Each structure stands twice: as C-alpha cells, then as structure tokens.
Amino acid sequence: MKGQLILIPGRSSKQGVGLNKGKLKEEYIRVTTTLELSFEDAQEIGLETADIVKISNHIGETEVQVKVLKEGKLPVGYAFIPYGPPSSCLFDGETCGSGMPASKGMTIDVEFIKKGVKKKTVLPPRTAVS
Amino acid sequence: MSAASKDIKIVNEKIVENATCTFCGCCCDDITLTVDMDKKVITKAKDACVLGKSWFLNHVIEDKPIARIAGKEVPLDDAIDEAAKILMDAKFPILYGMSDTVCEAQRHCAPIMDDCGGTIDTTTSVCHGPSGMAFQGVGEPTMTLGEVKNRADFVMYWGGNPAEAHPRHFARYAVTPEGMYTPNGKDDRTVVIVDIRHTKTAGVSDIFLQLKPGKDFELLWMLRAACKGVDIPNDCKDICGVEKEVVEDLFQRMKNCNYGVIFFGMGLTMTRGRHFNSGALMALATDLNEFTHFVAKPARGHGNVTGADNVVSWQTGYPFGVNFSRGHPRFNPGEFTTVDTLSRKEADAALIIASDPVANFPKPAIDHLTSDKCKLISIDTKNTPTSEAAHVSIQTSTYGINTGGTVYRMDDVPISLRPAFDSPFPSDLEVLTKLRKKVNELSKKANRPYATKKYM
Ligand code: SF4
Numbered sequence: 001m002k003g004q005l006i007l008i009p010g011r012s013s014k015q016g017v018g019l020n021k022g023k024l025k026e027e028y029i030r031v032t033t034t035l036e037l038s039f040e041d042a043q044e045i046g047l048e049t050a051d052i053v054k055i056s057n058h059i060g061e062t063e064v065q066v067k068v069l070k071e072g073k074l075p076v077g078y079a080f081i082p083y084g085p086p087s088s089c090l091f092d093g094e095t096c097g098s099g100m101p102a103s104k105g106m107t108i109d110v111e112f113i114k115k116g117v118k119k120k121t122v123l124p125p126r127t128a129v130s
Numbered sequence: 131m132s133a134a135s136k137d138i139k140i141v142n143e144k145i146v147e148n149a150t151c152t153f154c155g156c157c158c159d160d161i162t163l164t165v166d167m168d169k170k171v172i173t174k175a176k177d178a179c180v181l182g183k184s185w186f187l188n189h190v191i192e193d194k195p196i197a198r199i200a201g202k203e204v205p206l207d208d209a210i211d212e213a214a215k216i217l218m219d220a221k222f223p224i225l226y227g228m229s230d231t232v233c234e235a236q237r238h239c240a241p242i243m244d245d246c247g248g249t250i251d252t253t254t255s256v257c258h259g260p261s262g263m264a265f266q267g268v269g270e271p272t273m274t275l276g277e278v279k280n281r282a283d284f285v286m287y288w289g290g291n292p293a294e295a296h297p298r299h300f301a302r303y304a305v306t307p308e309g310m311y312t313p314n315g316k317d318d319r320t321v322v323i324v325d326i327r328h329t330k331t332a333g334v335s336d337i338f339l340q341l342k343p344g345k346d347f348e349l350l351w352m353l354r355a356a357c358k359g360v361d362i363p364n365d366c367k368d369i370c371g372v373e374k375e376v377v378e379d380l381f382q383r384m385k386n387c388n389y390g391v392i393f394f395g396m397g398l399t400m401t402r403g404r405h406f407n408s409g410a411l412m413a414l415a416t417d418l419n420e421f422t423h424f425v426a427k428p429a430r431g432h433g434n435v436t437g438a439d440n441v442v443s444w445q446t447g448y449p450f451g452v453n454f455s456r457g458h459p460r461f462n463p464g465e466f467t468t469v470d471t472l473s474r475k476e477a478d479a480a481l482i483i484a485s486d487p488v489a490n491f492p493k494p495a496i497d498h499l500t501s502d503k504c505k506l507i508s509i510d511t512k513n514t515p516t517s518e519a520a521h522v523s524i525q526t527s528t529y530g531i532n533t534g535g536t537v538y539r540m541d542d543v544p545i546s547l548r549p550a551f552d553s554p555f556p557s558d559l560e561v562l563t564k565l566r567k568k569v570n571e572l573s574k575k576a577n578r579p580y581a582t583k584k585y586m
Contacts, residue, residue, distance in 0.1 A: 099467025
C-alpha cells in the first residue's frame with residue numbers, strides 16, 4: 001500500500017497546546033506525528049485512521065500515524081501535518097534566495113508500515129473560567 | 131468556608147489584572163491571572179483562549195540548572211564566558227531567534243553580532259521574511275487592530291488559520307467585536323477566507339474560497355488587474371480553482387466596502403512565489419485604495435516576533451538576515467538568513483535565543499547545527515531539542531509570566547507586560563546584557579575595528 005501526496009505542514013491548536021506542555025513530552029510528539037489524509041486518498045492508498053506509515057522524500061523519511069479526515073476537508077492528493085520534527089526532516093534547505101525554505105507543498109511518498117492503535121485525544125487543561 | 135480559611139486563601143493568591151499573553155502575535159492584554167504564590171503556578175487565566183490557557187497554566191518553575199556546558203552544570207558567569215569566547219573565536223558566528231523575548235533583551239543582540247562580526251537573523255526569516263522583503267518592494271498599507279475592530283466591514287484571511295493559530299483574533303479584533311462603525315459585530319462584516327484547506331477558520335466565513343494549491347499569486351494578480359478594469363478571465367476556475375462569478379462577486383465586495391482588511395499567513399509566504407505572493411497581496415490592498423480604504427497585515431505567530439523586526443530594523447536598518455562582517459550592516463536574505471548559513475555549512479557558531487531550530491528547521495540545516503562543525507549556544511526558557519543539543523545551554527525566565535518588558539503586537543503596537551511571579555532563573559535581559567559586555571571586552575582586546583559602544 002503506497003501512494004504519492006503533496007504535504008502541507010502547518011499550525012494547529014493541539015500542536016500549540018502540546019508545545020506549551022513541552023516539546024519533549026508525549027502530547028507534542030503525538031500531535032506532530034499525526035498525518036491527516038483526505039478520505040478519498042486514504043481509500044485509494046488503502047489506509048485507515050491509526051495506521052502507521054512511512055513518509056519520505058529526497059531529503060529524509062519518518063514514521064507517522066494516519067488520521068483520515070471527512071470528505072471535503074482536504075483537497076484530494078494533499079496531506080497535512082502539524083509543524084514539528086517529523087515535518088522538518090522532509091524540508092529542503094534550499095530557500096531560492098529568500099531565507100524561507102519551501103515548507104509547504106513538497107511531494108512525499110506514503111507507505112503503509114503496520115496497523116496502529118487509535119490514541120485518545122488529550123483535551124487542553126481544564127480551567128475555571130468565570 | 132469560614133472567614134479564616136478565606137483569609138488564608140487570599141494571602142496565598144495573587145490576582146494579576148490585564149496581564150498579557152505572549153503566546154501568539156495577538157498579545158491579548160486583557161487576561162486576568164490567578165496565581166498560587168506558594169506553589170508558584172498560575173491556576174486560572176480568565177479570558178485566555180485554549181492556547182493562552184496552556185501557555186499560562188503549564189508554566190512551572192523547573193528544577194534544572196541555570197547553566198550547562200556540555201551537559202554539566204556550571205555557574206552562569208562561566209557559561210557566559212564560554213559563549214562569548216565561542217562567538218569571538220568563530221569565523222562565521224550567527225545569532226538566530228529572538229521572537230519570544232522582550233524588546234529590552236532583543237536590543238542587545240545586534241551589538242553582540244556587531245562586535246564579533248557575525249550575522250543576526252530572527253525567526254521572521256522562516257515565517258514572514260518574504261513579507262518583510264515585499265514591504266521594501268511595494269510598501270505596507272498598514273493599520274492597527276483597534277482600527278480594524280472599529281471600522282472594518284470587509285475582513286479577509288488569506289493563507290492563515292487564525293481559529294487554530296490566533297484563536298482570539300476573531301473575537302477581540304476582527305470578526306465579532308462591536309466597533310464604533312460596526313455596532314452589530316459580525317453582522318456588519320463580510321468575512322472571507324482564502325485557503326487550500328477547509329480549516330476551522332473556514333467555518334466562520336461568509337465566503338470561503340478553496341484555492342488550488344500554489345495559485346495564490348494568480349488569483350491576486352487577477353484581482354489587481356480587475357482594479358485596473360481588466361475582466362476576470364473565463365478560465366479562472368482552471369487557473370486557480372475558483373469560479374469566475376465568485377471572483378467577480380468578491381472583487382465587487384472588496385471595492386464597495388467602507389474599510390477592507392486582509393490578514394495573511396504563512397500559506398501565502400511559505401509556498402511557491404514567497405515574497406512575490408506577499409508583494410502581490412499588499413499591492414492589491416494599495417490598488418483598492420482607488421475605490422475605498424483598504425489595508426493588509428501579516429498575522430504574526432510568536433508573541434514578540436514583531437518586536438524583533440522593529441528592534442533589529444531600528445538598530446541596523448533591516449529587519450532580519452543582517453551581516454556585520456564588514457563592520458557595517460548588510461542585508462541579504464538567502465545569503466545571511468539562518469537556514470541558508472546552516473544548510474551551506476558556513477556558520478561555525480550559533481547563538482540561539484528563545485527559539486528552537488533543531489525542531490523546526492530543514493534537515494540539512496539541523497544536521498549542520500547539531501554537528502561538531504558548529505558550536506551551539508542556547509538561551510531558552512524551556513527544555514527543547516535545541517537546548518538539549520547545545521554545547522552551552524542557559525535557562526532563563528519566561529517573558530510575560532516571570533519578567534516584564536515590552537512586546538509589539540502584530541500590528542506594531544507596543545504593550546508592557548505584567549509578570550505574575552518571580553523565577554529563580556535570570557531574565558533574557560540579564561543574560562544578554564552580561565554576554566554583550568563580555569563580547570565587547572573580548573572584541574576590544576582583540577582590537578577588532580568594529581568593537582564599539584555605539585548601542586549602549
Ligand atoms: S489569541 Fe494568542 S495572545 Fe490571545 S490568549 Fe490566545 S494565544 Fe494568547
């Protein structure tokens with residue numbers, strides 16, 4: 001089970017919350033290793049939520065867990081991942097004279113590795129809001 | 131609860147009114163913090179969003195050394211001496227970060243690099259650096275968020291996801307607040323989202339344009355052409371993924387509003403086209419001033435990244451990517467920006483302040499930064515992959531929670547911080563003041579022609 005997609009790394013509120021708890025802590029690591037796929041692409045490649053896949057390009061490779069989104073949430077052919085070490089290991093250092101690496105829109109190979117366990121979403125800290 | 135126990139609670143609790151959250155560029159300065167002064171933790175952060183709450187409530191005073199060299203605990207002054215020596219001995223020292231500290235600390239960074247003939251760069255180079263370049267090319271049709279709240283009846287977000295990255299941007303500044311000329315809040319505004327993904331932000335929009343990835347410039351240029359009377363092309367959908375009629379309707383709304391604003395994010399600056407995209411967007415906002423009042427502003431991420439741009443600009447004339455090796459500031463993105471100096475393996479010493487390139491940079495840059503070819507110095511408030519990989523690591527207190535100072539909101543409005551409680555860790559200001567003094571001493575000793583006191 002293999003496919004090719006275009007990766008869009010970006011910010012998410014869960015990633016922001018995880019970051020505040022600590023970049024070396026489990027929550028941040030889990031959020032930044034979750035790859036969101038469109039429903040159509042997941043069907044095409046044969047992937048389900050919680051599957052562990054290898055994503056790779058000419059720069060590097062890493063293992064992440066799949067989350068399949070509802071139809072229409074992501075254009076077909078695209079995948080989303082919150083910024084973090086896994087997305088970084090696929091960024092090219094070339095900035096085309098701008099200082100800014102092309103951090104969105106890189107072509108990646110997605111390959112099924114094994115079935116994974118669906119993890120519980122950790123909610124943000126409860127606070128008393130008056 | 132008895133009166134006595136109530137009293138005990140009050141003695142141990144401190145309320146900080148109008149505290150500023152520095153997690154994101156919104157810099158909300160209306161947060162009420164409840165602080166448990168015994169445990170030194172914030173227990174409530176009234177009015178903060180989910181990110182702000184996690185920023186305040188997860189802040190704990192960690193039990194770890196203030197300074198380490200090669201993983202071993204050392205006195206702070208030893209770490210500063212070692213850091214100064216590394217920077218002075220290096221052939222190509224770089225300084226990077228600065229977006230999560232106060233302006234008072236940031237102002238010591240350019241002089242440090244000036245004295246050692248190095249290169250200073252901020253996190254702007256990997257977020258809105260292209261916008262910074264575009265400002266120089268086409269100017270910035272700017273405003274404050276107060277103006278937006280009171281006047282804007284057309285609000286557009288392009289390539290950004292404020293619902294997740296700046297959660298209070300809608301409620302405090304741009305979408306729902308009741309303003310002087312927008313008394314009915316959202317009912318008085320048209321909210322347009324342009325993105326390639328149907329994000330949470332898209333959910334609040336009146337109009338959502340799902341653009342073909344990488345086609346921002348094309349749509350912006352069509353709208354610019356429309357300002358000059360050129361028709362939207364019939365094959366608009368093939369070009370950018372949006373129907374011709376939708377773009378025509380959008381253009382009419384932009385033209386006919388009373389006060390329009392476009393906030394743009396990294397979906398625009400990080401994709402193909404980079405500074406051409408930001409430039410096209412700001413030029414569009416300028417063009418629309420032929421018809422109405424129109425402004426544009428980048429939605430900045432880190433709490434004081436805007437301050438970093440301002441401070442480096444007033445000191446050197448340029449916002450980021452500034453090199454001092456010839457004794458005067460030179461600006462050249464692509465040459466003096468950190469991803470480039472690291473990916474090309476040029477930098478042999480890196481002072482990283484309040485940022486985490488080891489977690490966020492492209493792999494070739496991380497490989498060099500963590501190699502023995504580049505001595506890494508980290509000054510940060512938290513344990514991060516960068517602080518863990520650093521040869522010299524200094525832990526500082528957190529701005530806005532433990533230390534005061536000034537930050538710039540994303541609209542360049544300076545805001546004073548109200549810290550909640552003290553920290554045993556030194557402030558960035560204290561550490562950078564000492565480091566600057568030490569580097570200046572060494573620079574003078576070495577008879578560097580540019581060892582000066584001009585920024586003192
Ligand atoms: S919007 Fe930003 S500054 Fe305001 S509370 Fe949320 S994280 Fe803090």
